[in-house]
Amino acid sequence: MKIAILPGDGIGPEIVAQAVKVLNVLGEPFELETAPVGGAGYAAHGHPLPEGTLALAKAADAVLFGAVGDYQYDNLERSLRPEQAILGLRKQLGLFANLRPAILYPELAGASTLKPEVVSGLDILIIRELTGDIYFGQPRGVRECPDGPFKGQREGYDTMRYAEGEIRRIAHVAFQAAQKRDKRLTSVDKANVLETFQFWKDIVIDVHKEYPDVALEHMYVDNAAMQLVRAPKKFDVIVTGNMFGDILSDAAAMLTGSIGMLPSASLDASNKGLYEPSHGSAPDIAGKGIANPLATILSAAMMLRFSLNKPEQADRIENAVKAVLAQGLRTADIYEAGTTKVGTEEMGNAVVKAL
């Protein structure tokens, strides 16, 4: 089984190194191959997603991704900026289903800015469609405004689009995920304003007929943003489009106060996937050896479960992470008085030991 390792920029290389260490001690015949991506891709080959990196990702059974972005790439033209690598990989690999668990480990309840009773035990799963919507919809650009009171001025424009098949396949992923959990699905839309999301809602209702055991509710995106703050534990699985999912999944991650703990998976139609921590490249702390590697290690666990068909190994890693938390080890981002502060490498070593 071949795994493409794309460390990226900022803290990416440091945290991915710990996940690789963990993968290497599992005793599985994985073949790991590393390639540059993001700013590192641009520095090495003049493009954030170099051809060789894309070819490797396509050939591999799964991709372990660190994070991309660093100050020195901020002023590149948009098509060359690091985050284009993420968008390119999603589109080129057909990774349409983004799974983002927002889980609050009991030991870390204090890290949240929300009151403990509101978030302790939080365990929700946000499923975000990842290859459609306004992210990729054509036409888009800057043009002369063709009508209305601003006719003749310059205007920026983009197109939000969802085709029936695109909505159906993400709805199936969401209903099936709900079946494995508490059997409750919230479909988030803006059907009161957007044609795209009235259509989304209609299709989700239709797919629901195949999953009568799942309770489906519909919620407007503005209300969903409120309910995530008010009573996040009421959710089980949330499914939504690419744009709303971008916003809500980050808000949900931040509710836990420990975004350094949260993995994510982006899957194609045959469960090949890209796995990455939910946090970013944090260039301000890069190279200091203090970044939290656990989200990346837990992303490797998701990879074992969803793409490499090794659920027992995934369980082993997740239990090892719980064990190091129980031992009181904390990186700086989740440190609290009374616990033991450790660096990136010590944390990785502790997980290896707990395995």
Added chain:
Amino acid sequence: MKIAILPGDGIGPEIVAQAVKVLNVLGEPFELETAPVGGAGYAAHGHPLPEGTLALAKAADAVLFGAVGDYQYDNLERSLRPEQAILGLRKQLGLFANLRPAILYPELAGASTLKPEVVSGLDILIIRELTGDIYFGQPRGVRECPDGPFKGQREGYDTMRYAEGEIRRIAHVAFQAAQKRDKRLTSVDKANVLETFQFWKDIVIDVHKEYPDVALEHMYVDNAAMQLVRAPKKFDVIVTGNMFGDILSDAAAMLTGSIGMLPSASLDASNKGLYEPSHGSAPDIAGKGIANPLATILSAAMMLRFSLNKPEQADRIENAVKAVLAQGLRTADIYEAGTTKVGTEEMGNAVVKAL
């Protein structure tokens, strides 16, 4: 000075009645005229925004709006549903600047789901563009998908658009609002993905040249959603588009835990405006006399300040609201042990008395 009173549905009539009582004791020669809107408009005249109501709103110097929406209108076709009245009023009256303060009154810090130290003293102002973006952009609809892997299937689509002049005018409102506060403006965009918002960012940077005393920062919408949860007090004024503003302003309101306290203003180019509470029509508690009228009363205060040029009367109302809170009076939504629970009408009477 003529004020259009549009109570709407659900708790709308009850809370607006209290605000009207407050307006009537100010000793000003206001002419108030009431008309049905939302579900009530549909029930009376077959349309959520009846012609007579629109004409009244156009003729008036300001509009005081309650809330719209009730169960019995949920299954109407979209163009007849209550919320179309809001969208219609915004568009027809050119109300492009939505001002949504998110303020946490010290007495109500306990109502928030966030820890007191994270939110106490919160005082941010979200300025949402209200007549452009994907809310109104043409073309939109359901069609046969013209290209790509889903070609030939049905698809829903909408168009996000912002013309230069549209961005300039909301940017001016935002910079000027920041000048009257802590002189810090955060422009929220998604310039890394959307052409519309790269254009938005470019124009905001250009308008900034006229306001060198205001510190401008740019933030991606997903990060803004996170920072609102992580450290909301770091913001002063936020400006963003219609869609992102819908989501972020509701999230910010919910941070306070007391959305029943939050007013809003929607202004046109000459400071004519529509004023409404940030909360909805709450049909589940309609008619019970327990709704919180303070957001509507505070909306009337905003109306006096922005549209009717009576800032001292606005101050009087705001001080009266602070006084009733200091007296320990609370409607059910903000009630805590040790305070005195009152109904809608008692709360309105208490404000009148405090005046």
